[in-house]
Amino acid sequence: MPKLIYVVEDDQDISFIVEYILIEEGYQVKTFNTTSAFNAQMELDWPDLILLDVMLPDGNGIEICHSLKTAAATTHIPIIIMSAHATETTILREACADDFINKPFDLDHLVQIIKNTLGKIASSNDTRQ
Incomplete structure (x- = not known):
């Protein structure tokens, strides 16, 4: 079964391209x-990974990420933050994100970060079993 990724991005062009590449x-x-x-x-189903923009029309990706990462039920879901306006250090510290990608980004680099992040989760699950 393929891994499920949620992409939270208000720019339709970026969202379309990322969705296409990931599919x-x-x-x-x-x-x-x-x-x-x-x-x-999120009330219906949880993904294997979330790709989350910082600046959204009705919310802040840093706050969303922090909330998900500090809740016991969702702390295990890896989150990669995307931003053109924030620094990696700030994002990783404040949001508790698993990784960060700066916009604009190279699509191959994005795919590699996603694979690496999902790989870390899989290997940590293997060591627990």
Whole structure:
């Protein structure tokens, strides 16, 4: 079963390209352009990874990430933050994100970060078993 990735990005062009590339890589992808749509889906189903923009029309990706990472039920979900306006150090410290990618980004680099992040999770699960 393919890994499910939620992409939370309000820029439709970026969202479309990221979704297309990730589907080509064999992932299942759901995209959301608002925090409210993302939150509604999170009540129904959890992804294997979240790719999260910082600046959203109805929310802040740093706050969303921090909230998910500090909640016992969702702390295990890896989150990669995307931003053109924040620094990696700030994002990783304040949001508790698993990784960061600066916009604009190279699509191959994005795919590699996602694979690495999912690989870390898989290997940590293997050591627990």
